[in-house]
Amino acid sequence: xxxxxxxxxxxxxxxxxxxxxxxxxxxxxxxxxxxxxxxxxxxxxxxxxxxxxxxxxxxxxxxxxxxxxxxxxxxxxxxxxxxxxxxxxxxxxxxxxxxxxxxxxxxxxxxxxxxxxxxxxxxxxxxxxxxxxxxxxxxxxxxxxxxxxxxxxxxxxxxxxxxxxxxxxxxxxxxxxxxxxxxxxxxxxxxxxxxxxxxxxxxxxxxxxxxxxxxxxxxxxxxxxxxxxxxxxxxxxxxxxxxxxxxxxxxxxxxxxxxxxxxxxxxxxxxxxxxxxxxxxxxxxxxxxxxxxxxxx
Ligand SMILES: [Zn+2]
Numbered sequence: 001x002x003x004x005x006x007x008x009x010x011x012x013x014x015x016x017x018x019x020x021x022x023x024x025x026x027x028x029x030x031x032x033x034x035x036x037x038x039x040x041x042x043x044x045x046x047x048x049x050x051x052x053x054x055x056x057x058x059x060x061x062x063x064x065x066x067x068x069x070x071x072x073x074x075x076x077x078x079x080x081x082x083x084x085x086x087x088x089x090x091x092x093x094x095x096x097x098x099x100x101x102x103x104x105x106x107x108x109x110x111x112x113x114x115x116x117x118x119x120x121x122x123x124x125x126x127x128x129x130x131x132x133x134x135x136x137x138x139x140x141x142x143x144x145x146x147x148x149x150x151x152x153x154x155x156x157x158x159x160x161x162x163x164x165x166x167x168x169x170x171x172x173x174x175x176x177x178x179x180x181x182x183x184x185x186x187x188x189x190x191x192x193x194x195x196x197x198x199x200x201x202x203x204x205x206x207x208x209x210x211x212x213x214x215x216x217x218x219x220x221x222x223x224x225x226x227x228x229x230x231x232x233x234x235x236x237x238x239x240x241x242x243x244x245x246x247x248x249x250x251x252x253x254x255x256x257x258x259x260x261x262x263x264x265x266x267x268x269x270x271x272x273x274x275x276x277x278x279x280x281x282x283x284x285x286x287x288x289x290x291x292x293x294x295x296x297x
Contacts, residue, residue, distance in 0.1 A: 025079030
């Protein structure tokens with residue numbers, strides 16, 4: 001049987017599998033059902049399967065049928081803490097959790113590759129299939145990718161291949177980026193401390209919410225003035241928490257966000273610019289503000 005034919009034969013069962021994962025999404029490091037389903041399917045192929053790597057990670061190895069590099073194929077399994085608003089039969093059954101980033105697709109694609117290669121191993125080196133937990137993490141939490149790497153996952157690997165679904169491409173199309181598709185991130189948390197006061201007498205307080213709002217606006221201007229048109233970087237403030245009453249000048253505010261670029265010089269420049277913005281706004285608003293970095297590039 002040709003590989004193409006195996007693919008066509010598999011597509012129905014893979015679609016069903018993907019929809020089952022989509023219906024039962026699980027958050028970071030809680031991918032118990034997902035991992036179990038993945039492991040069962042891999043065991044069904046006669047592969048050597050390991051579960052429980054970095055809590056819920058799954059690994060399967062296909063020994064090489066010939067000589068060649070040891071290739072690792074990587075998928076992520078976790079979903080996001082958001083509501084599924086679709087009205088389809090496979091919409092999320094777990095309230096407040098959705099496969100909104102497509103990790104159900106990534107997992108299914110790598111399983112599909114495993115099925116094709118197990119049926120007809122290429123005359124090449126060994127292949128390891130990796131299903132990692134916790135790709136989506138809040139600021140400062142442990143990432144599943146790092147946790148897997150810390151177990152020595154990459155020690156004897158020559159090449160790592162990953163993928164991400166991309167809704168802008170026609171279904172069934174494979175897109176390959178000849179340059180960099182995605183950059184690693186540095187995550188920041190900015191905490192602003194002001195002084196609370198009654199809203200009727202705002203001058204008695206120091207408004208942390210207003211200062212943090214100003215920081216958000218300044219951070220979003222960095223790309224236009226710190227990065228030349230040819231440079232590739234992204235800055236995002238993803239969370240903003242402040243205030244407990246409409247009648248109080250907010251005494252504290254907290255922001256988290258990321259900068260992303262593959263250029264370490266630019267990354268350093270942007271990190272310095274973030275610090276400069278935060279201290280500048282803090283001085284102007286007469287508040288205290290700190291920046292903390294995690295998952296640093
Ligand atoms: Zn994702």
